[in-house]
Structure formats: structure tokens, C-alpha cells
Amino acid sequence: GAVVSQHPSRVICKSGTSVKIECRSLDFQATTMFWYRQFPKQSLMLMATSNEGSKATYEQGVEKDKFLINHASLTLSTLTVTSAHPEDSSFYICSARDPTSAQETQYFGPGTRLLVL
Amino acid sequence: DAKTTQPNSMESNEEEPVHLPCNHSTISGTDYIHWYRQLPSQGPEYVIHGLTSNVNNRMASLAIAEDRKSSTLILHRATLRDAAVYYCILRDVQAGNMLTFGGGTRLMVKP
Numbered sequence: 567g568a569v570v571s572q573h574p575s576r577v578i579c580k581s582g583t584s585v586k587i588e589c590r591s592l593d594f595q596a597t598t599m600f601w602y603r604q605f606p607k608q609s610l611m612l613m614a615t616s617n618e619g620s621k622a623t624y625e626q627g628v629e630k631d632k633f634l635i636n637h638a639s640l641t642l643s644t645l646t647v648t649s650a651h652p653e654d655s656s657f658y659i660c661s662a663r664d665p666t667s668a669q670e671t672q673y674f675g676p677g678t679r680l681l682v683l
Numbered sequence: 684d685a686k687t688t689q690p691n692s693m694e695s696n697e698e699e700p701v702h703l704p705c706n707h708s709t710i711s712g713t714d715y716i717h718w719y720r721q722l723p724s725q726g727p728e729y730v731i732h733g734l735t736s737n738v739n740n741r742m743a744s745l746a747i748a749e750d751r752k753s754s755t756l757i758l759h760r761a762t763l764r765d766a767a768v769y770y771c772i773l774r775d776v777q778a779g780n781m782l783t784f785g786g787g788t789r790l791m792v793k794p
Contacts, residue, residue, distance in 0.1 A: 570726075600782075609770075610727065610784040659726045661782070669715055669774070672782050674726035 568594050570662050572675035579650055580683055586646045587678045589660030595640035596662035600672070601633070604657040616643045650682040687771045692789040695761045703756040703788050705771030710751050714773040717782065718745065718756050722767045727784075730756065730769070766792045 569592040579585050589599060597618050602610040614624045614635055622635035634646040643662075647654055659677040663670045688706040695701040707716065715734050719727040731738055731745045733754070738745040744757040758765055770787040774780055 572726075602784075609786055610721075612781070612783065615781075657724075661726075663780075669717075669732060669776065670780060671729055671732070673729060674719075677724070677726045679724075 568592075568662075568664050568667070568671070568673045570660065570673045570675040572660055572678050574678060575676060576679040576681075578681045578683065581651050582649055584646055584648045585650055585680060586644055587658055587660070587680075589643045589645070589662070589675055591641045591662040591664075591673070594662070594664045594666060596643075597640060597665060598663045599637055599643040600661040600663075601635060601643075601645050602659045602661065604659060604677075610659060613645075647680065650680070652682045655680055655682045687773060687785055689769070689771055689785065689788045691786065692791065694791045694793060695758075695765075697763060697792055697794050698760050701758040701761045701765070701790065701792075703758075703769050703771075703790065704753065705755070706753045707771070707773055708752045710773060711775060713777045714775050716745065716747060716751075716754050717772045717774050718743070719770045719772065719782075719784075720765075720767040721770070721787070722764075727770065732774075761790075761792045763792050763794060766790055 571590045573588045599616045601613045604610045613628045614622045616622045616635045616637040618637045624630045637643040660675045661672050717732040718730040721727045733745045746755045768787040
């Protein structure tokens, strides 16, 4: 299947700092990418949908000023957690939709584990 | 959104077949049935999807009931590496084609 990468795989930061997570589709161009968050022993929750060249669409309850999303190219989307706090500690997973595959299959990155101290 | 119901957990013995059920009684005509699995500390991995007919690929088989109100993911020979949370998800191609995750089934494979 198609490959989606994320960087970094894990990050530890101090409270109040900002953290940027990169998501790349390696072998296809993704007009649409998604960002999910997963807390321990819970399922994935969609945070936002990112469309190349336009503003992201955020799910209800997700602060767009806190979770900045940029999708500047067809293979790269970034999520910046601004002024991170301990409650933002979570597993962040990106996903990219392959427009050339059957039913536009969505492929997921390996995730980024964020720990805010 | 059409929802799915899956058992919270299942156990299997290594090298035996596993049948993971999913109920989706409110499925609409434009919903595709997708299965993903998530291994510990990893992102979800696409497994298989279908609309009406049964589907086979190198990872698994998907059996879809004639009325489409349920489906079963079949792993023909479970290995220890198949231990994961399996998610059955409906995607409506006419309503944004979104993937919304439920609780999934945690599959445990015993050696």
C-alpha cells in the first residue's frame, strides 16, 4: 500500500512551547490530508481536514488557533501545536487520501507521540 | 453517520482462522465497508474494503451479508503479528467520504 510518513515520531517539550509535526505522502499526491488525535485506550478522533491550498476544516471542539494546519503542497501537511500544555499530550496521527486508488483509500502515518511536561 | 457495532475484544489461537464480525444495520446504499487495523503504538493500516460482493486480498477476506447489514473480516491463519485493534468503518462516498473510527475489536492471538 501507499506510504505516509510523519516526523518526528516522538517529541517531548516544555509547557508553553510550540511543536510542529510533519506529514508526507511519499508515493502519491494527496489533495486531502487528515489529522487525528488518540488518547490512551481510546479510538482515533478526527481533528481537522486539510485541503491543499486552502484553509483546514476543523471538527467541533478543536481550537483552530491552537492547532495550526498548513497544507502547502500535494505531499506535505504540517500540524503545529501552539503553546502546548500537558493536556495536549497525545498520539497524533495524520492520514492522506490517495485520489488514484479505489474509493480514494486513506493511508495513515505511523503517528507522533507528544509529551508535554 | 451510519454507525458500526463490533465486539470489544476477541481471542484466537495462532494459525487458526479468525472471524471478526461487524454490524451496520443502518448502512445506506452509498456506504462502503472499510476495515483498518491498528497495531500497538502505530497508525492504522488499511486492510480491505467492499460494497456488496465478498472481497479477497493478500491480507484478509471480507464477507458481506446479502442485506449489507453486517460483514465479517476473515483472517485465514492468525499469527502473533495480527494482534491489533480492528476497526470496521462505513464511508459514504456522497457525504464527504470521511473515516470515523468507533471502538473497534481488540484481537488477541495466543501462541
